[in-house]
Amino acid sequence: MKFAFFQGCNIPVRVEQYADSTEAVLQTFGIELVRIPEFNCCGYPMRNVDEKAYIMPSVRNMAIAEKAGLDILVICNCCFASLQKAKSVVDKDRALREEFNTLLAKEGLAYSGTARIRHYLTVLHEDVGIETIRNKLVNTCKGLKLSVIHGCHILRPREITQFDDSFVPRITEDLVGVTGATSLDWRGRMECCGAALAGLNDELSRKLLQEKISGARQAGADYITPICSYCHLQFDTTQSNMAAEAPGSEILPVLLYPQLLGLCLGIDERRLGMTGNRTIATSDIDHIKSLLGPPVEEKKKKVRQQAA
Amino acid sequence: MNFTLLLTVAVSVCLIGILLRLYVWFSQGIHPPAATLTLPQRLAAAGKALGGALFGPRSITVLKSIFLDLLFQQRVFDKNTLRWIAHGLIFTGFLLLFFLHALDSLITERLFSDYQSTLDPYLFLRNLFGLMVLAGVAIAVYRRITLRPQRLMTYAGDWAALIFVGGIILSGMLLEGAKISSYSTFQRMLDDTGITDEQEIQALAAYWIEKNGLVIAHNPPAITPELVAQGQEISAGSCGECHAANSSAFVSFGLAKITGPLMASGEAGAVSFLWYLHILFCLTFLAWLPFSKMFHIISAPVSLIITRIMGKENGEPANVLTRQMIGLSACTHCGACSLECSSNMFFESFHNDFILPSEKVQFLKHIAAGKELDSATLKKLQQGLYICTSCDRCTNICPSGINLKELFVSSRYALLDRGIPETSMLSHFSFPLALAQSYTGDHLKALKVVEQLFRKSFTALADMVRPLTLERGGTFANPSYRSCYACQRCTNICPVVRSYDNPGEALGMLPHQIIFSLGIGKVDLAMGAKMIWSCSTCYLCQEHCPNQVELCDIFYGLKNAAIARIEEGGRS
Numbered sequence: 001m002k003f004a005f006f007q008g009c010n011i012p013v014r015v016e017q018y019a020d021s022t023e024a025v026l027q028t029f030g031i032e033l034v035r036i037p038e039f040n041c042c043g044y045p046m047r048n049v050d051e052k053a054y055i056m057p058s059v060r061n062m063a064i065a066e067k068a069g070l071d072i073l074v075i076c077n078c079c080f081a082s083l084q085k086a087k088s089v090v091d092k093d094r095a096l097r098e099e100f101n102t103l104l105a106k107e108g109l110a111y112s113g114t115a116r117i118r119h120y121l122t123v124l125h126e127d128v129g130i131e132t133i134r135n136k137l138v139n140t141c142k143g144l145k146l147s148v149i150h151g152c153h154i155l156r157p158r159e160i161t162q163f164d165d166s167f168v169p170r171i172t173e174d175l176v177g178v179t180g181a182t183s184l185d186w187r188g189r190m191e192c193c194g195a196a197l198a199g200l201n202d203e204l205s206r207k208l209l210q211e212k213i214s215g216a217r218q219a220g221a222d223y224i225t226p227i228c229s230y231c232h233l234q235f236d237t238t239q240s241n242m243a244a245e246a247p248g249s250e251i252l253p254v255l256l257y258p259q260l261l262g263l264c265l266g267i268d269e270r271r272l273g274m275t276g277n278r279t280i281a282t283s284d285i286d287h288i289k290s291l292l293g294p295p296v297e298e299k300k301k302k303v304r305q306q307a308a
Numbered sequence: 309m310n311f312t313l314l315l316t317v318a319v320s321v322c323l324i325g326i327l328l329r330l331y332v333w334f335s336q337g338i339h340p341p342a343a344t345l346t347l348p349q350r351l352a353a354a355g356k357a358l359g360g361a362l363f364g365p366r367s368i369t370v371l372k373s374i375f376l377d378l379l380f381q382q383r384v385f386d387k388n389t390l391r392w393i394a395h396g397l398i399f400t401g402f403l404l405l406f407f408l409h410a411l412d413s414l415i416t417e418r419l420f421s422d423y424q425s426t427l428d429p430y431l432f433l434r435n436l437f438g439l440m441v442l443a444g445v446a447i448a449v450y451r452r453i454t455l456r457p458q459r460l461m462t463y464a465g466d467w468a469a470l471i472f473v474g475g476i477i478l479s480g481m482l483l484e485g486a487k488i489s490s491y492s493t494f495q496r497m498l499d500d501t502g503i504t505d506e507q508e509i510q511a512l513a514a515y516w517i518e519k520n521g522l523v524i525a526h527n528p529p530a531i532t533p534e535l536v537a538q539g540q541e542i543s544a545g546s547c548g549e550c551h552a553a554n555s556s557a558f559v560s561f562g563l564a565k566i567t568g569p570l571m572a573s574g575e576a577g578a579v580s581f582l583w584y585l586h587i588l589f590c591l592t593f594l595a596w597l598p599f600s601k602m603f604h605i606i607s608a609p610v611s612l613i614i615t616r617i618m619g620k621e622n623g624e625p626a627n628v629l630t631r632q633m634i635g636l637s638a639c640t641h642c643g644a645c646s647l648e649c650s651s652n653m654f655f656e657s658f659h660n661d662f663i664l665p666s667e668k669v670q671f672l673k674h675i676a677a678g679k680e681l682d683s684a685t686l687k688k689l690q691q692g693l694y695i696c697t698s699c700d701r702c703t704n705i706c707p708s709g710i711n712l713k714e715l716f717v718s719s720r721y722a723l724l725d726r727g728i729p730e731t732s733m734l735s736h737f738s739f740p741l742a743l744a745q746s747y748t749g750d751h752l753k754a755l756k757v758v759e760q761l762f763r764k765s766f767t768a769l770a771d772m773v774r775p776l777t778l779e780r781g782g783t784f785a786n787p788s789y790r791s792c793y794a795c796q797r798c799t800n801i802c803p804v805v806r807s808y809d810n811p812g813e814a815l816g817m818l819p820h821q822i823i824f825s826l827g828i829g830k831v832d833l834a835m836g837a838k839m840i841w842s843c844s845t846c847y848l849c850q851e852h853c854p855n856q857v858e859l860c861d862i863f864y865g866l867k868n869a870a871i872a873r874i875e876e877g878g879r880s
Binding site for chain 1: 649
């Protein structure tokens, strides 16, 4: 399997470890990610200002993927939602599609809608499958308690994102479950990290972030696992910034899902960029590693059954 | 005109130009204001940094940079092979011609005691190097034309640089070609040999006509194999020592075959005309160099070495401005940054050249020089500086190693400081700026300016004196608001509303009130509510609305409309 790897603008320069660990994990399952330098911004940052300017960049990105004959694999929620939104808009609005295509034709591109937009979690869940993941596990991480925060733009609006049940999401539960770690039920699980307000209303943005940090900690989380790169930056960078302003405050370390799964698949932690997370201390990494242990009997039984 | 005089003028202009541009390095800057540091302070800081780079452990890095960045051009090599080849051909060919041909009396003659410009390998190499430059120029022209749809901008100055470089080489080749076919040049050389016998001269001429491209317009000798054979023998004895076969000058020799017969009657004039043309091209180029993008020959190496040492980090505060100015002067307007700019599609939407990094950086020198700009240009530049995803691609790709990221961030806030409201601040381009936490105070100040503009442009619900009435015709593009049946679930679930003790006051209007006001046709009232800008876009309201009112999408629509209204107001 091969995908055009859409990293967006934040990941290559601010969350490289997310791309690296995703790539390492998917490689384990024979999925190749092609990096395409021609991809531009997904358009999301412009959404507050101009809807058309927000849609157009994603149409070009999809046209580029089409030309390469590949489906797009996305990590960032906001990129994912922008691509899905653009797709749904131009698939309905023929006139707008023609307008964009006239523009794209200048650089030899055309949008026809053949490239699918896939989130990496969907690829892991649907295309790879939980059982395949289970069979590849070298370790599980029993006893690790984490709070997943989905990020809004992957779940909602459901008719656009089409990711999972927007009220009772299952994909992350299954994917965390297979690693042996516990995905806690907590209040902020499907709520806002405040990223969309950063730089516009920092006070409110940080308030929303703080609410999630406290909520996760109250639920007993050792780590927070953001799905979206914007959420990651809020929990990793902004949380560090806030801690620097309030010395002595306790940090809730970030552990990305492909980092956790990567460890369980026996991938070298350097390839997973564990130290790239600003909030994770060496002691945290040691703590996670101490919880790693061989998968439970079930798997061995299964393998034996298969062999027999 | 006297060559020495022309040369002196050109060299003087060039040197003065270089000094002027070096002065600009240490006297101007973008941000923080240049006035806070004096020229001696900046020179001293730069000197200290230079000393540290040359005589410390960093000297290894400098050496590495000279080989990798300057000579090998690694930054271009990593990104684009064709451009690397084009630049390599021009760079190598031109430099070798400059040292071995233009400065032959100073360099080549001293290196090689038997040097004669008409001997091989010099005759051959000159053509080879010249052809390399021409091939490079041809690729560059091809690139500029074919990449136009990919938003590669080309100015007159870019064409001028290519015309000068190509013109120098082409005029030189034409000159050499004219000399090859020139009868008067043949006669001059003949005088050097001391041959006087008329028959021998005839034989020699016959051989040079037949084999070396000579053209004689009046009474050429009748060419017979015997005469040519005799001429060849004489040539080997009398000319061979100082003159290789003209076929070694493979390009000029080919040109001579075309131009020779054309200019045969006026060949002496043609030679001197082409000589002047060649010299004029060379000297004008020399004089023009410091005032054009060709100054990158000096500034780009400095910029590349600094970047190799410092990366994207700022060094001493006293050197920040100097590095900005070196960077600005190192831009060759190659457009590599704009081709990969992540915001390039926004350029297609807003038709603002300044969204493209290459166009920003070209224009910033006016800001650095403190030039007064009209408010329309300033506004465009400010918007262009703000519509940036902070992805750092431009900085990573720049072949001159300019720290574009730093330049753009500091100029962004230098411009915002002038108090012109920038509505793009309300976009998510502000997100990475909030993360970086540089210029926090300036950012807040500029946001306040936008807020004030909003307050001036829209009436808030709290300020309304007369009772609300139904408005006719005030419909909103997204019709889903009509399904609202006032359950207020949106407001009850909103994480922003619950963040305030008195949300009505803090947010102007609550989510359901915004939908109500659309219902009674008060779109303007909704557009002015602070709530829409405090919306965290989490879509909880929209997802939970029992009647499928697309609240979050409506808020986006209101934000777009409010900005459009304000921008319109600014223009009229």
